[in-house]
Amino acid sequence: MSTTARQRWLTWFHTRPSAQAAGLLAPGGIWLLWFFVVPLVVMLGYSFMPRNQFGGAVPGFTLEHYQRFADPVYVTILVRTTSYALTCTALCLVFGYPLAYAIARGGRWRNFLLFLIVLPFWTSFLVRTFAMIFLMRDTGLVNDWLIQLGVVAEPIQILYTPTAVMIGLVYGFLPFMVLPIYSSLEKLDMSLLEAAEVLGARAPSRFLRVTLPLSMPGVIAGALLVFIPALGSFLTSDLLGGAKQMMIGNLVQNQFTTARNWPFGSAASFALMTLVLIAVMIYLQVRDREEAAA
Amino acid sequence: MTHAPQTREAASVVVEFENVTKTFGAYTAVNNVSVAIRAGEFFSLLGPSGCGKTTMLRLIAGFEEPDANGGIVRLHGEVVNKKRPYDRKLAMVFQNYALFPHLSVEKNIAFGLEMRSTPKREIPDRVRKAMAMVRMDPDLFGRRMPAQLSGGQRQRVALARALVLEPSILLLDEPLGALDLKLRKEMQLELKHLNRQLGTTFIYVTHDQEEALTMSDRIAVMSNARIAQLGTPAETYECPRTEFVARFIGESNFFHGVPTERTTHGWGVATDEGTTFLVPNHPTIVKGQRLRIAVRPEWLDVFRRGDVPSDENVLGGTIREVIYLGETLHVLVQIAGGGTAAVAVRNEGQLTRPLTWKAGDEVVVAWKPEDCQVLEND
Numbered sequence: 001m002s003t004t005a006r007q008r009w010l011t012w013f014h015t016r017p018s019a020q021a022a023g024l025l026a027p028g029g030i031w032l033l034w035f036f037v038v039p040l041v042v043m044l045g046y047s048f049m050p051r052n053q054f055g056g057a058v059p060g061f062t063l064e065h066y067q068r069f070a071d072p073v074y075v076t077i078l079v080r081t082t083s084y085a086l087t088c089t090a091l092c093l094v095f096g097y098p099l100a101y102a103i104a105r106g107g108r109w110r111n112f113l114l115f116l117i118v119l120p121f122w123t124s125f126l127v128r129t130f131a132m133i134f135l136m137r138d139t140g141l142v143n144d145w146l147i148q149l150g151v152v153a154e155p156i157q158i159l160y161t162p163t164a165v166m167i168g169l170v171y172g173f174l175p176f177m178v179l180p181i182y183s184s185l186e187k188l189d190m191s192l193l194e195a196a197e198v199l200g201a202r203a204p205s206r207f208l209r210v211t212l213p214l215s216m217p218g219v220i221a222g223a224l225l226v227f228i229p230a231l232g233s234f235l236t237s238d239l240l241g242g243a244k245q246m247m248i249g250n251l252v253q254n255q256f257t258t259a260r261n262w263p264f265g266s267a268a269s270f271a272l273m274t275l276v277l278i279a280v281m282i283y284l285q286v287r288d289r290e291e292a293a294a
Numbered sequence: 295m296t297h298a299p300q301t302r303e304a305a306s307v308v309v310e311f312e313n314v315t316k317t318f319g320a321y322t323a324v325n326n327v328s329v330a331i332r333a334g335e336f337f338s339l340l341g342p343s344g345c346g347k348t349t350m351l352r353l354i355a356g357f358e359e360p361d362a363n364g365g366i367v368r369l370h371g372e373v374v375n376k377k378r379p380y381d382r383k384l385a386m387v388f389q390n391y392a393l394f395p396h397l398s399v400e401k402n403i404a405f406g407l408e409m410r411s412t413p414k415r416e417i418p419d420r421v422r423k424a425m426a427m428v429r430m431d432p433d434l435f436g437r438r439m440p441a442q443l444s445g446g447q448r449q450r451v452a453l454a455r456a457l458v459l460e461p462s463i464l465l466l467d468e469p470l471g472a473l474d475l476k477l478r479k480e481m482q483l484e485l486k487h488l489n490r491q492l493g494t495t496f497i498y499v500t501h502d503q504e505e506a507l508t509m510s511d512r513i514a515v516m517s518n519a520r521i522a523q524l525g526t527p528a529e530t531y532e533c534p535r536t537e538f539v540a541r542f543i544g545e546s547n548f549f550h551g552v553p554t555e556r557t558t559h560g561w562g563v564a565t566d567e568g569t570t571f572l573v574p575n576h577p578t579i580v581k582g583q584r585l586r587i588a589v590r591p592e593w594l595d596v597f598r599r600g601d602v603p604s605d606e607n608v609l610g611g612t613i614r615e616v617i618y619l620g621e622t623l624h625v626l627v628q629i630a631g632g633g634t635a636a637v638a639v640r641n642e643g644q645l646t647r648p649l650t651w652k653a654g655d656e657v658v659v660a661w662k663p664e665d666c667q668v669l670e671n672d
Contacts, residue, residue: 195392197379198355198465199455200409209405213396 047266057263065267074251081248082275084162084237085230088169089177092226093219095170096177100218101211103178104185114182117175129168129239136164136240160242168236173229177222184218185211216290224283228276248272306333307371308463308495309354314365316349316358323349325519326365333462336489336496338506341516342542347499350516351465354497356382369463380409385456386465390472391448393440393455399425400436403455410459424458427488446477457488466498470505482508503543507531515539532590537669540588547594547635549609549666550586553579560663563587567631571607576668586669591638593665596625596657606660609635613655618644625651627659635659 013019047065049057068074103113120128135141136158143155158164188211196206234249241247248268255265309331316324324346331337339347352358353367356379360366366373369382385406393402403421412420425432428450440448449469456464466485470478486509489496500506506513507527515523515530515538523535534540537548551563551571560574563585573579573587595606602608611627614634618641625637637659639649651657 189390189392191388191390191392192394194355194357194379195386195388195394196405196409197357198382198384198386199406199459200380200383201405202380205409210394 043266043269046263047270049263051261051263055260065264066271068264068267069271077246077248077251078271078275080246081231081272084165084169084247085227087166088173088230089223089227091166091170092174092177093223096174096222097181097219099174100178100181100185103182104188117178120175125172126235128172129235132164132168132171132240133159136167159240160244162241162245165237165241165245168240169230169233172233172236173226176225176229180221180225181215181218184215184221188214220283220286224279227279231275231279232272248275307331308333308369309497310366310368310371311350311353312366312368314353314360314367316346316353316360316364322519324353324360327519327521328365329514329521329524331495331497333495334489334493335511336486336498336509338498338500338510338513339516340500340503340506340513340542341522342501345516346519347501347516348467351386351467351497351499354463355379355384355386355465383410383459383461384463384465385459385461387452387456387467387469389467389469391440391452391469393448393451395440398437398439399430399443399451400432402440402451403458406455406459420458421454424454427457428454429484430454445472446481449473449481453485453488457492457494460492461494463495463497466496468500469498470500471502478505485509507543515542517542533667534588535670537586537588540667540669545591545636546588547591548586548588548669549633550584552584553581556581565609565631567609567629569609571609572663573666573668574664578670579668587666588669589635589661589666591624591636592622594635594637594659594661596627596637596639596651597660599656599658602658602660606662607666608658608660610656610658611635613651613653613657615653616649616651623649625649627657629659 013023046057048061048063050060050062050064052058069078099117103110103117106113133140137143138155138157138159140159142158143152146152147155158167192210192214193206196210201209232249234247234253237245237247238250238253248271252265252268252272255261255268259265307330311327311329314324314327315322327346327350339350341347349358353360354369356374356377359375367375369377369384374382394405397405400418400421403424404417407417407420421436422432425435430447430450435443435447435451440451443451449472452469470481473481482505485496485498488494489509498506498509507530510527512524512526513530514521517538523530523539525533530539531543534543534546540546540548549565549571551565553561553573554564554570555562557572560572561579561581562570563573564570573585579585596613597608599610609629611629613625614628615626617624617626621641622638623641623644625639627635627637629635639651642649
């Protein structure tokens with residue numbers, strides 16, 4: 001390209017904001033289109049396909065895979081999944097908020113504490129979940145301590161119970177609750193708390209009337225960041241919960257692997273996605289109402 | 295300067311510092327300060343940033359407490375060193391206003407009333423009254439959020455939020471700093487009027503000397519964690535005690551010399567340039583000990599050599615520059631043997647009656663002996 005042609009092309013590009021936007025969107029957009037949208041459409045197609053007698057999907061249209069969710073077995077899985085995700089979110093909030101608050105007020109320790117929160121991400125989640133098995137099994141560290149301290153005489157069953165799944169989920173997702181709450185608390189203008197104090201507010205009122213409302217965006221973001229992946233988690237329930245604690249993620253995984261029922265696996269995936277969409281819609285409602293109030 | 299008799303003054307003191315010291319690590323923010331602020335006065339803490347004026351205010355508010363053995367802070371005669379801000383029953387306007395961004399104007403103003411358990415049915419009325427006091431329409435602004443207000447409106451809300459509590463003491467931390475000049479002048483007068491009208495003691499922190507002169511009954515000029523001078527605006531402007539005060543409030547010309555002989559009217563001072571001038575008597579003058587004097591530009595005059603009235607002090611020099619300032623003109627005179635003196639000349643209209651002085655003219659700078667201030671060492 002000659003200099004003038006190149007310049008002309010650059011001028012054309014710089015005077016067209018839409019061309020610039022397209023240039024910026026293209027790489028990520030194409031990636032998502034090819035590796036997210038296309039597979040999603042394929043899966044949606046699969047979820048409506050009938051199966052032949054060997055279990056393979058064949059062209060056609062049926063709603064039978066979705067209708068199977070009326071079966072009490074699957075209703076139980078859906079309810080269990082939702083309640084685990086909700087409980088996990090609530091526990092993460094209960095443990096995470098004070099933690100985030102302490103870090104935000106941590107002064108010179110702040111960066112070190114944040115580093116500790118992020119530290120677990122240096123190891124794979126799978127490895128960490130295996131480590132939890134060693135902690136929670138009958139001959140694990142937790143039972144050893146409980147027996148040595150004389151709290152219990154016999155090892156108590158922790159592993160393969162709902163408690164184990166919940167411990168694993170909360171452990172895994174806690175950082176996703178702490179970080180957004182921390183970031184909204186860290187931005188909190190300290191002079192607002194001083195203003196409240198001069199106006200007569202003691203510590204509990206200052207927290208309830210100023211700190212908490214102003215950190216709500218962080219709480220909501222954290223709740224979503226925990227709730228959505230908790231809904232779709234399968235590793236934790238698989239390793240720590242055993243067969244009895246099946247969540248919808250495990251169902252999807254089984255259908256695509258051992259059960260070789262791709263259409264039903266696809267339908268289960270879309271059922272999961274529906275749950276996520278409901279959560280996001282509730283979030284958007286809450287946010288809009290808050291913005292309307294603001 | 296005490297105008298009121300001692301007993302009456304003691305009775306009306308609302309804030310008292312007794313040898314108060316506050317340090318932050320190795321840094322001393324307030325160093326052994328004693329001061330008494332009287333009921334109803336407009337009291338300014340004036341000084342450059344880092345002089346300790348904000349720490350003084352925070353000591354009164356209760357955000358800081360004096361060092362152990364760091365003196366006593368009293369409010370209405372009661373020692374409050376350990377008392378938390380929420381128990382002090384005073385009000386404060388913050389530098390950045392510190393309005394609660396998630397609460398409407400009404401709710402911001404009502405916050406303090408709710409915290410101090412005001413009966414619920416009284417609150418709306420008092421909020422409206424407070425808004426009227428700062429000249430804001432309650433119907434128009436009551437439901438707006440702070441983000442929907444201009445800087446000046448936020449300022450008024452912050453003021454209303456403090457005044458609604460009907461405090462006996464109102465602390466103001468550079469509240470007008472973020473406003474433009476015109477609005478600032480307007481608010482200065484309004485604050486002054488509110489102070490008169492409500493009888494509330496206003497304690498005002500500022501680094502703006504003009505603001506302090508305009509509004510205050512008394513000014514404490516602070517420097518290096520201490521009060522350099524405490525007095526009325528006229529006292530601080532016309533009798534600056536130290537060079538720091540003279541430089542910080544208004545402009546000054548500084549001359550120095552050695553006092554050589556005492557006359558009936560004052561002292562004769564020999565300058566380095568070999569001339570002499572007279573200064574009024576001052577307790578700190580010691581014969582033979584170098585002294586510094588300050589003369590305000592508006593108290594200096596420029597004369598042609600020989601035209602000077604006989605009783606005035608003179609220094610010879612050459613005009614370097616004439617600066618147009620609007621109300622006044624500053625004639626900068628290079629003094630023979632060192633230094634520059636700024637002489638303020640009233641602007642009589644440069645288009646109709648232009649000043650005859652121009653750069654390069656040989657002139658003398660003159661002032662009446664009583665128009666200079668003998669400065670103490672900082």
